[in-house]
Amino acid sequence: MLVSLLAPSRSAPELPGHGYWRRLLPLLTVLACVTRVPSFVRPLWNPDEGYLAVQARLLADGGELYETVVDRKPPLVPWLYRASFAVFGDESLTPVRVLATGAQVLTAVLLASLARRRWGDRAGRTAGVLYLLTSIGLNPEDAQAALFEVFILPCTAWAMWCADRRRWGAAGVAVGCAFLAKQTGGAVLAPVLWLLWRSGAPRSGLVRLGVGAVVPVLGAALLTDPAGFLFWTVTGSGAYASFTGSELHVLARALANSAILAVACAGLIPPVVRVLRVARGGSADLWLWAASSAVAVTLGFHFFGHYHLQLLPPLALLATAALRLLPGDRLAPVLRASASCCALFLAWGLLAPRPELAHAQRVAAEVSRRTAPADRVLVWGMHPETYWLADRTPATRFLTAGLLTNYSGGRDGPRVGERYGVAGAWEVFRAELASGPPVLVVDDSRGKPYGPERVPSLRRILVGRYAEVGTVDGAVLYARTNGRD
Numbered sequence: 360m361l362v363s364l365l366a367p368s369r370s371a372p373e374l375p376g377h378g379y380w381r382r383l384l385p386l387l388t389v390l391a392c393v394t395r396v397p398s399f400v401r402p403l404w405n406p407d408e409g410y411l412a413v414q415a416r417l418l419a420d421g422g423e424l425y426e427t428v429v430d431r432k433p434p435l436v437p438w439l440y441r442a443s444f445a446v447f448g449d450e451s452l453t454p455v456r457v458l459a460t461g462a463q464v465l466t467a468v469l470l471a472s473l474a475r476r477r478w479g480d481r482a483g484r485t486a487g488v489l490y491l492l493t494s495i496g497l498n499p500e501d502a503q504a505a506l507f508e509v510f511i512l513p514c515t516a517w518a519m520w521c522a523d524r525r526r527w528g529a530a531g532v533a534v535g536c537a538f539l540a541k542q543t544g545g546a547v548l549a550p551v552l553w554l555l556w557r558s559g560a561p562r563s564g565l566v567r568l569g570v571g572a573v574v575p576v577l578g579a580a581l582l583t584d585p586a587g588f589l590f591w592t593v594t595g596s597g598a599y600a601s602f603t604g605s606e607l608h609v610l611a612r613a614l615a616n617s618a619i620l621a622v623a624c625a626g627l628i629p630p631v632v633r634v635l636r637v638a639r640g641g642s643a644d645l646w647l648w649a650a651s652s653a654v655a656v657t658l659g660f661h662f663f664g665h666y667h668l669q670l671l672p673p674l675a676l677l678a679t680a681a682l683r684l685l686p687g688d689r690l691a692p693v694l695r696a697s698a699s700c701c702a703l704f705l706a707w708g709l710l711a712p713r714p715e716l717a718h719a720q721r722v723a724a725e726v727s728r729r730t731a732p733a734d735r736v737l738v739w740g741m742h743p744e745t746y747w748l749a750d751r752t753p754a755t756r757f758l759t760a761g762l763l764t765n766y767s768g769g770r771d772g773p774r775v776g777e778r779y780g781v782a783g784a785w786e787v788f789r790a791e792l793a794s795g796p797p798v799l800v801v802d803d804s805r806g807k808p809y810g811p812e813r814v815p816s817l818r819r820i821l822v823g824r825y826a827e828v829g830t831v832d833g834a835v836l837y838a839r840t841n842g843r844d
Contacts, residue, residue, distance in 0.1 A: 383471060383484055390491045391464045394701060397495075397503045397708025398456045402748075403716055404504035406759070407665075408452060409744020411505075413758055415440035416449055416747065425587030429756050431596050434579050434588075435539040436507050452505060459505035462513045467491050469516035470672055473523055478683045485682060485690065489627060490675035492697040494668075496623020497616065499708035501664030507541040508668040514540055515547040516672050519648065522554040527564040531571020538572075539579050542592060543655035543669065548572070550648040557644070595781055596659075613662035620667050623704060626696030627674055630681035630689070642680045649673035715742070718832050722801060723748035725831045729838070730799050737792070739817065740803025740834070741766065754797035755788055763788060764809040775808040777816055785816055792820060800825055800837040 403409055414428050418441045422428040430437070440455055447454040467487040475483025495502040518533035530551050537544030555564055580588040621628070652669040656662065682690055719742045726736055726749040735754040738745045743758040761767030765779035777785055800821065804810035811818045825837035 379475075379480060379483075383487065384468065386484075387467045387471070387487050387491060388464050390488065391460055391467065391494075394491055394495045394705065395456070395460045395463065395503065397499055397705065398459065398505070399453060400709060401713060401716060403452065403719070403744050404713075405500040405506075406715075406742050406744055407506050408504050409719070409742065409747050410758055411437060411440045411455075412449070412452060412747040413743050413753065415444045417753070419444060419449065420752075424583045425591050426584055427756050429587075429591060429762070430758075431591055432507060432541060433539045433592050434583055435536065436510055436541075439510065455505045459509045462509050463491065463494055465513040466494075466516045466672060469513065469520045470675055473516070473520055474676060474679045476523065478680065482679050482683050486675050486679040488694070489678055489697060490672060492694075492701040493623050493627065493671055493675065495704045495708065496671075496700060497619055497664040497667060497704075499704070499711060500713070501616075502668070502704065503708050504665065506665050508665045511537050511540040511544040511669060512672060514544055515648075515652075515669070518547045518551050519554075519644075519672075522551040525554075525558055525560060525564070527555060527560065528567040528571040531568040531573075532575055533571075534568075535572040535575035538576060543658055543666070546651040546655040546669070547648065549651040550644045553644050553647050609660055609662060616662055616664040616667055619664065620670070623700050624674060625700055626693045627678040630678045630685065630693060631674060633681040633685065642677060645673050645676050645680065649677065716744075718742070718834075719745050720748055721832045722803065722834050725829070725836065726751055726799060726801060729828070729836065734798040735795055736799045736801065737797040738801045738803055739809075739811070740801070740805075741807075742803060745801070745803070754795060755791045757784060757788055760804070760809045764814065766807065766809045775813075777814055789816065789820075796824065796839055798839055800839075802835040802837065803833075805833040 398404070403412075410430065414422075414424075414430065414437045417428045418424065418437065424434050424437065428437075439458060443454040443458065467490050470490050471483040471487030474486035514533050514537035518530050518537060521527075521530035521533055534545060534548050534551060537547055551568065555568060558564070624631075649670060652673060655669050656666045678693070682693065722738075722742070723745045726738075726745065730736055730749075730751060732750065734751060736746070736749070736751045737754045739760050741759050741761060743753075746753050746758070757763055759767065763780040763784050764775050764777065766775050802811055811821060821837055824839060826840050827835060828838045829836045
């Protein structure tokens with residue numbers, strides 16, 4: 360069916376643009392909705408969604424981003440969650456998943472428009488469809504979650520769309536918005552600059568591009584806290600970005616996620632290899648886009664699956680560029696392979712168990728049972744969604760142990776501990792717990808290297824002030840006592 364829809368029409372030629380988008384938009388929308396079905400079958404897909412949900416609740420309660428609500432990410436996606444909660448309530452992430460689906464539709468439309476402008480109607484349809492078929496080609500917790508990378512994608516595609524039309528001011532705004540979704544989104548600046556140089560645009564084009572990129576970023580900094588914005592998004596993540604301490608662990612993750620993505624792109628890889636021999640046919644900027652996205656995946660040396668989503672738009676366009684030069688009968692095998700892989704990942708998303716979600720739900724149920732709605736609690740672990748599921752307020756701005764120990768990103772080596780936490784975090788953490796002691800502390804480390812036995816400051820807080828009152832699924836619960844240090 361997809362092949363027939365992508366094939367050139369045998370009827371009388373249409374006027375330019377007449378009916379094209381009227382037929383293609385419903386196809387892309389339906390395809391995006393189908394590929395995102397697994398996104399809606401679970402309350403949460405991973406801890407990052409939980410982190411964003413807790414952030415949004417704290418912002419709704421008067422919290423200030425980069426002050427009383429902190430993360431290493433720019434503010435755009437937390438603001439999107441906050442806006443969704445303000446309109447639809449904060450009990451479900453379904454509205455945010457709808458926004459994520461819309462982001463995928465918009466990305467596909469922009470890619471289709473780019474390809475159509477360069478190579479014709481069929482190329483536009485091919486690019487949009489190929490992108491959506493491969494867009495879920497990762498572990499479902501990476502591909503189906505409403506995370507930062509999903510909202511990077513329409514911004515980067517918009518930047519390339521504007522640059523292709525020499526709209527440099529708008530391209531700059533798109534680059535700025537991509538950065539505000541996540542820092543690595545700014546990597547799209549490289550192919551945009553290439554297109555600017557190739558266009559022979561005057562110096563004013565570079566000025567418009569620069570101003571367009573700076574304005575949204577500067578505006579976001581001023582709307583939050585400029586010093587905090589700079590620290591949390593740029594200068595305060597040195598230890599997190601280090602490769603030292605978990606080399607084999609990180610390498611294994613990089614290879615595994617790259618292999619998964621290769622399976623999803625099995626239909627695209629042969630034509631993309633073909634592009635290597637036709638780079639002079641207008642694909643140099645796409646290769647630069649793919650290369651800069653690969654660099655973005657590498658930055659930080661964590662190689663989580665969702666990082667790889669940035670690679671998919673340029674890969675879809677590169678495959679489209681190759682297919683236009685191959686015999687027409689080569690399109691059908693590519694589409695069949697991509698559709699088959701898409702079905703495989705769709706089934707994975709619908710059927711695979713999520714044991715960590717079940718664990719967080721059990722712990723959250725026990726936290727709810729042992730505390731009152733107004734009580735503050737501390738969950739010492741890597742599952743901030745526990746706060747959201749339990750509907751309890753965190754006792755600290757640091758929603759995971761990772762910010763305080765550098766375990767973020769799955770560090771499993773020697774660079775985990777108090778000395779590797781975010782600079783100044785422990786002073787703030789101790790002050791927060793002294794001024795508003797949590798009623799309940801949940802040690803959810805479960806043998807990880809950030810457990811209280813390896814974190815002296817946390818151990819001192821627990822000893823004398825808290826008593827163990829039970830365990831849930833490996834997590835240890837401590838209730839506050841009347842004792843003193």
